[in-house]
Amino acid sequence: MSPPSAAQPAFDLAVVGAGVAGMAAALGAAQLGLKVGLIGPDARAFVASDAAPFDARIYALAPSVVNLLDRLKVWPQMNVARVQSVARMRVFGDAGNELTFDAYQASLERLASIVEEGEVARVLASACGYTPGITRMRASFAGLQRDADRAQIELDDGSPISARLLVGADGASSAVRAAAGISADETAYRQTALVANFSCAEPHQGVAFQWFCDQGVVALLPLPGDFVSLVWSAPEALAAELQTLDAAAFAQRVTARTQSVVGNLALRGGVHGFPLRVIRVDRLVEDRIALVGDAAHVVHPLAGQGLNLGLQDVSELLRVLAAREEFRDPGDLVLLRRYARARAEAIDLMRLTTDGLARLFGADDALVRRFRNAGLSLVDRLAPLKNALIRHAATR
Numbered sequence: 275m276s277p278p279s280a281a282q283p284a285f286d287l288a289v290v291g292a293g294v295a296g297m298a299a300a301l302g303a304a305q306l307g308l309k310v311g312l313i314g315p316d317a318r319a320f321v322a323s324d325a326a327p328f329d330a331r332i333y334a335l336a337p338s339v340v341n342l343l344d345r346l347k348v349w350p351q352m353n354v355a356r357v358q359s360v361a362r363m364r365v366f367g368d369a370g371n372e373l374t375f376d377a378y379q380a381s382l383e384r385l386a387s388i389v390e391e392g393e394v395a396r397v398l399a400s401a402c403g404y405t406p407g408i409t410r411m412r413a414s415f416a417g418l419q420r421d422a423d424r425a426q427i428e429l430d431d432g433s434p435i436s437a438r439l440l441v442g443a444d445g446a447s448s449a450v451r452a453a454a455g456i457s458a459d460e461t462a463y464r465q466t467a468l469v470a471n472f473s474c475a476e477p478h479q480g481v482a483f484q485w486f487c488d489q490g491v492v493a494l495l496p497l498p499g500d501f502v503s504l505v506w507s508a509p510e511a512l513a514a515e516l517q518t519l520d521a522a523a524f525a526q527r528v529t530a531r532t533q534s535v536v537g538n539l540a541l542r543g544g545v546h547g548f549p550l551r552v553i554r555v556d557r558l559v560e561d562r563i564a565l566v567g568d569a570a571h572v573v574h575p576l577a578g579q580g581l582n583l584g585l586q587d588v589s590e591l592l593r594v595l596a597a598r599e600e601f602r603d604p605g606d607l608v609l610l611r612r613y614a615r616a617r618a619e620a621i622d623l624m625r626l627t628t629d630g631l632a633r634l635f636g637a638d639d640a641l642v643r644r645f646r647n648a649g650l651s652l653v654d655r656l657a658p659l660k661n662a663l664i665r666h667a668a669t670r
Contacts, residue, residue, distance in 0.1 A: 283409065285311040286604050288427055288437035290415045290450050293317050294391065295567030295584040296443030297398035301346050302592040304407035308604060311435055312402060313411045313427075314444065320392030326543030328471045329390035332495055332503040333581045334360065334482070340387055342589045343394075351397040358388040358498045361480040368487040385482070388495050388503070391581075411435070415444065418453040425562040425605070439605035440563045441591070443584075446553055448569035454560045463550040465490060466513035467575055468506040470545045471497065472525060475537030478502055483535055494532055502536055504528055505575060507550060517547055550574060552625065558617060559610035564591060571621050579624055590616050 286308035289300045292315065300312040320329040335343075343349040363385055365373040377385045402408050413429035418440070420426065425440040442450030451458060478496040485492040490508040497503055506528070508516065516524060521541040529539045553572035558565050567584030594613045595604055602609050 283311060283435045284424075285309050285409070285435065285437040287311070287439045287441060288313060288425065288435060289441045289443055290314055290427075291443035291445060291448075291567070291569070292399075292410075292412075293443065293445065293567070294394050294398060294581065295588055296441070297395070297402050298342070298346060298585060299441050299443055299566060299588045299591065300408055301348070301398060301401050301405060302588065303595065303604075304402075304405045305346065306592065306596055308407065308595070310408045311411060311437060312408055313413065313415060313429065313435075315412055315414065317395040317399060318392070319395075320390065326471070328356075328497055328501060328503070328543070329392040330469050330471065330543060330546050331391035332388060332469070332471075332497070332505075333391060333394070334386040334388055334495060335585075336386060336579075336582045337382070337384070338589070339582050339585045342585055346398075346401065348397040348401050351400065352389070352393060356390060356393050356498060358496050359384040359480055360386040360388060360482045360496060363482045363484070366483075366485045366487075368485075388482075388497060415449050415453075418450070420562050423603075437605070438562070438603045439610075442563065442565045442569040443567050443588075444569055446551075446568040446572050448565065450563065451555065451565055451569050454563045456560060456563075456565065457556050459554045459556075461552050463507075463552070463574065464510050465507050465550040466510055467548045467550055468504065468508060468513055468516060468545060469548070470504045470524070470528075471542050472502050472504065472528070472539040473542055474500050474502050474539055476500075478536050483532065485532065487531075489531065492531055494536065501542065502539070506531075507575060513547055517545060554625065558587075558614040559607070561607050562605040564610050564613060566591060570617075571625065573625050583621065583624055586620065587617055 287303045288311040289296045290313045292312055294317070296312065296314065297317070300310045304310045322328065340349060361377050361384060363375040375385060377383065402410065411429065413431040413433065415427065416430040417428035418425060424436045424438055427435050427437065427440060429435070440450060442448050442454070444450055477500060480496050482496060483494040489512055490506060493505045495503040495505070516527065519527060524545060525539045525541045551572060552574060555565065555570055558570050566587035568580070570587055571583060573580055573583065591613050594609060594616070598604070598609050
């Protein structure tokens, strides 16, 4: 393959996917002094209103991910009025057993920071817009060829570009992954995640709640002010039924399911449903290519770790690029394999944990129910174990 022509843009990195993970990867690479092309349509924007004061997509960011955003110099740009700290988490089994995690007891400032996807995307897009070294291209990825030195990328507007490293951050149905010949195994859970926001009659006091029951996994996350966010991973038939309810009936159903822990709920905004699946890829890297975020893995949302896992991919890829030997370019396969090895254990552990919990609490068996609820109570009584789990999660 011939080298790029003068008219063809050439980059150190081309990042396909302008969502949160893609923008974070592009921004971090540019801050390392690399020339970056950021490819893809703009991230979905959110504008708050009286009817819908918060974005429907809410994330619980781990402290390690907040640290990444701080290193990228975007965390201080977040609107503090739209960020909520989680001080405690209460987890309930289906027999009334409870497991509580407390940041203070674990000597941490917070368990997590609740943020809106739209707010994170806003500060990242702003930073990418003024950071030298980032060229923004809003066309979509259309094709790929590779040689020993570069990835040659075609966009759907017909323009070609080249890069020493192509980063696929283009989501669960990644076109980069497919073009690279990286296979993905997808398994449906036969569940739908229903997400919605509510105002609550009683203060949540910065507490996150989660219930494991025969109706799926139900979580209430605290939002700034007297608001909470629902993620209900429900069996398909139940999810379909819930989505037929009007706003008042749906709020009443959720209030009852969450045992009125924050009083009566009132729906603020729409109810959105997302079919749940797990995606396993056979490798994270190929010659001149690395995958991050949902392009690299999709896990069950019961632990709220999907975005955390993706941004931890970005953090590790940036670390490997920053530590590379002078003679290695960013797309060197030896370098990329360091990234893949470093991420393998964390991804496998999160997949096994979330998948195992989803199946354990989805089993309709009396002995299994007794075992899982006894397990919650046992862990709750072992304070050193609980605190170790919290600190481990905070640093991943």
